[in-house]
Amino acid sequence: MPLENCILSIDQGTTSSRAIVFAPDSSIVAVAQQEFAQHYPNDGWVEHNPEDIWASTLSVCQQAVARASEQGAKIAAIGVTNQRETTLVWDKTTGKAIYNAIVWQDRRTAEQCRKLQGEGHLEAVQGRTGLLLDPYFSASKVAWILDNVQGARQQAEANQLAFGTVDSFLIWRLTGGKVHATDVTNASRTNLFNIHDLCWDQHLLDIFDVPTSMLPQVKECADDYGHTAEELFGYAIPIAGVAGDQQAASIGQCCFKQGDIKSTYGTGCFVLLNTGEKALQSKNKLLTTVAYTIKGHTHYALEGSIFIAGAAVQWLRDGLKIIKSATETEAMANSIADDHGVFLVPAFAGLGTPYWAPDARGAIFGLTRATSDAHLARAALESVCLQTADLLQAMSEDGVNPEKLRVDGGMVANSWVCQFLAGILNVTVERPKVMETTALGAAYLAGLQVGIYQSTEELASMNQIDKRFEPQMDAAKRAKLLKGWASAIQSTLGFNP
Numbered sequence: 291m292p293l294e295n296c297i298l299s300i301d302q303g304t305t306s307s308r309a310i311v312f313a314p315d316s317s318i319v320a321v322a323q324q325e326f327a328q329h330y331p332n333d334g335w336v337e338h339n340p341e342d343i344w345a346s347t348l349s350v351c352q353q354a355v356a357r358a359s360e361q362g363a364k365i366a367a368i369g370v371t372n373q374r375e376t377t378l379v380w381d382k383t384t385g386k387a388i389y390n391a392i393v394w395q396d397r398r399t400a401e402q403c404r405k406l407q408g409e410g411h412l413e414a415v416q417g418r419t420g421l422l423l424d425p426y427f428s429a430s431k432v433a434w435i436l437d438n439v440q441g442a443r444q445q446a447e448a449n450q451l452a453f454g455t456v457d458s459f460l461i462w463r464l465t466g467g468k469v470h471a472t473d474v475t476n477a478s479r480t481n482l483f484n485i486h487d488l489c490w491d492q493h494l495l496d497i498f499d500v501p502t503s504m505l506p507q508v509k510e511c512a513d514d515y516g517h518t519a520e521e522l523f524g525y526a527i528p529i530a531g532v533a534g535d536q537q538a539a540s541i542g543q544c545c546f547k548q549g550d551i552k553s554t555y556g557t558g559c560f561v562l563l564n565t566g567e568k569a570l571q572s573k574n575k576l577l578t579t580v581a582y583t584i585k586g587h588t589h590y591a592l593e594g595s596i597f598i599a600g601a602a603v604q605w606l607r608d609g610l611k612i613i614k615s616a617t618e619t620e621a622m623a624n625s626i627a628d629d630h631g632v633f634l635v636p637a638f639a640g641l642g643t644p645y646w647a648p649d650a651r652g653a654i655f656g657l658t659r660a661t662s663d664a665h666l667a668r669a670a671l672e673s674v675c676l677q678t679a680d681l682l683q684a685m686s687e688d689g690v691n692p693e694k695l696r697v698d699g700g701m702v703a704n705s706w707v708c709q710f711l712a713g714i715l716n717v718t719v720e721r722p723k724v725m726e727t728t729a730l731g732a733a734y735l736a737g738l739q740v741g742i743y744q745s746t747e748e749l750a751s752m753n754q755i756d757k758r759f760e761p762q763m764d765a766a767k768r769a770k771l772l773k774g775w776a777s778a779i780q781s782t783l784g785f786n787p
Contacts, residue, residue: 293358293361293362293363293364294366295314295364295366295737295740296312296313296319296364296365297312297314297736298311298351298354298358298365298367298369298527299312299369299370299371299729299732300347300368300370300371300729300732301372301729302343302347302370302372302373302456302457302460303373303535303557304373304394304395304556305325305328305601306323306326306346307324307343307347307349307350308321308322308726309322309323309347309354309355310354310729310730311357311358311363311365312729312730314737315752316724316733318726319357319358319361320354320361321354322349322350322351322354322357323350324349325346326342327342332398334397334398334639334640335396335398336392336393336395336639337392337393337396338376338390339390339391340387340390343391343460344459344460344463348463348522351522351523352522352523365523365527366527366528366740366742367529367530367531367736367737367740368518368529368530368531368736369531369538369729369731369732369736370457370460370461370515370531370532371532371535371538371728371731371732372455372457372460372476372534373393373456374456374475374534374536375427375428375431375455375479375480376391376392376455376456377391377431378453378454378456378458379432379436379446379451379453380452380459381450381451381452382449382450382451382452382470385462387459388435388445388451389435389439391456391459392431392434395639396425396431397639397640399425399431399433399434400425400648400649402434403423403648404423406498407423411497414493415481415497418485418486418491418494419478419480419481419484419485419491420478420571420578420590421479421481421578421579422646424646424648426595426648427479427480427481428481429480429482429494429497429500430481432453432498432500433500436500446504447501449501449503452504453500453505453506454506455472455476455480457472457473457476457532457534458470458471458472461529461532464518464519465515465517465519465529468516469515469516470506470507471506471508471509471515471516472507472532473508473510473532473533473534474488474508474510474580474583475511475532475533475534475579475582476532476533476534477490477506477508477580478580481498482498482500485569485580486569488508490502509532510584510585510586511532511537511541511582511583511584512585512736513530513531513532513739514528515530516528516529528736528739528740531732531735531736531738531739532732532735533731533732535728536554536562536593536728537580537581537591537731538729538731538732538735539554539562539698539727539728539731540562540564540581540582540591540731541582541732541735542698542726542728542730542731543727543731544750544752544753545562545696546564546746546747546749546750547564547566548565548566549563550563551563551696552695552698552727553678553681553695553696553698554697554699554727555600555674555697555701555702555707556599556600556701556728557598557601557604558596558599558600559599559674559678560596561593561681561682561685562581562592563591563592563593563685563692564581565590565591566589567589567590568590570688572592572684573688574644574685574687575645575684576592576594576684576685576688577593577595578590578591579591579593582735584735584746585738592685593643594642594681594682594684595642596642596677596681597638597640597642598637598638598652599677599701600616600700601636601638602636602670602673603616603670603671606667610663610666612663613663613667616704617703618667619667619671620704620705620707622663622664622667622668623667623671623706623710624706626664629770630665630669631774632654632661632665632666632669633654633655633656633673633774633778634654634666634669635652635653635654635673635782636652636673637650637651637653637782641783643680644683644684645680645779645783650783651782652782653781653782654669655777655781656774671704671706671707671710672710672714672771674701674707675707675714675715676771676775678714679775680779682695682715693718694719695711695719696720697711697719697720697721698721698722698725698728699725699727699728705757705759708721708757708759709759711759712763713762713763713767713768714763714768714772716761717761718758718761719758719759720757720759721756721757721758722754722755722756724754725756734749
């Protein structure tokens with residue numbers, strides 16, 4: 291395998307930072323991964339230490355590059371993909387953040403969003419951004435930092451502060467503060483970016499009271515984002531591709547055509563449907579977002595967002611301590627009868643699409659004295675698939691009925707999950723050979739920019755399926771499960787302590 295023109299993909303996620311070196315044929319040359327701390331300073335608050343994000347990212351990149359170099363690999367470009375909506379504000383002189391990163395799961399600005407909605411701003415926000423007025427997105431988080439960190443607003447007005455999502459912060463650090471930029475997909479998740487005009491929107495900036503001077507330059511997904519500082523890797527490497535994690539996964543799954551759909555199962559779960567060059571407006575609270583801009587062509591997507599997917603399994607491991615590893619859940623799920631009757635609604639950070647209930651909290655229904663750790667494990671896995679069924683039902687009501695779903699992310703290594711998903715959705719589920727599709731998508735973008743790949747058609751021809759899961763669940767069982775799930779959701783929404 292020739293190891294010239296390898297690509298370093300930085301995948302900065304919610305709970306870990308990962309670096310993968312890909313050969314041009316998309317095979318993996320080297321991998322490094324590192325988890326970092328999550329901080330929960332108040333109920334519904336989720337933060338990361340920005341220095342943890344940077345230190346873990348730099349460490350895994352240097353490890354992966356070193357391991358690849360031992361095999362004779364040469365890094366031709368870097369692609370970056372990242373947890374979206376997570377918000378940082380830093381000092382332009384020192385590069386130091388003035389507050390912890392406020393994570394996409396954080397709900398502290400729910401009241402502010404309700405206030406803005408009450409003032410009649412929802413129509414302007416939704417029409418321009420394709421998003422809702424929800425604490426999930428970046429704008430209210432920026433405003434919170436400016437209003438709650440002493441002196442921050444004055445510093446911002448004096449052009450001393452920079453705002454960015456995680457990609458921007460990493461690019462700033464990687465280039466030694468020379469480049470303050472983001473791509474259209476990350477920009478489209480801030481509530482500050484007009485997805486039709488593809489630019490920051492002054493009216494939105496006024497609504498959230500965010501100064502223009504803080505904003506990064508917005509570029510295409512495959513573009514010139516500067517070079518890394520030489521001291522980081524021993525030589526300067528071009529940063530040539532950037533996309534938010536869900537759009538990067540869609541690119542890694544080669545969802546380049548209108549109608550292509552993928553679902554990623556990481557910390558959360560996100561379904562993206564490529565709608566082509568038209569930004570479609572959902573009637574069922576799906577989000578409209580930018581899928582990508584490549585070589586001057588922009589495609590849009592409808593997106594359904596589930597806040598808790600793999601995080602539910604993490605909770606079993608770290609919170610309840612009933613498993614030591616996520617891999618144990620497959621055998622546990624297989625050990626339980628289909629009609630076990632336990633439903634877990636993992637609304638640990640509110641409920642996303644199609645409910646958008648930021649104040650909802652998690653609940654378990656159907657407990658008996660016979661309920662065991664295996665029941666909880668299976669209910670956690672089922673909850674991810676049942677939430678996906680809610681998303682596809684919303685898409686169906688918007689007139690979209692996919693016959694197959696491309697899946698990726700850590701959870702789909704579990705074949706029980708893939709088979710249950712096919713059954714509850716009643717569609718074919720396709721699992722790719724390269725499971726790291728988020729990182730692969732960032733690598734594809736960087737490769738397009740530096741000429742390793744010539745077109746999206748070339749990339750699509752490289753796409754390989756590992757396994758197809760056909761639906762095997764009978765209609766009566768599916769209907770019973772969906773009815774039980776709907777009852778659990780309504781009970782959760784009705785809980786008001």
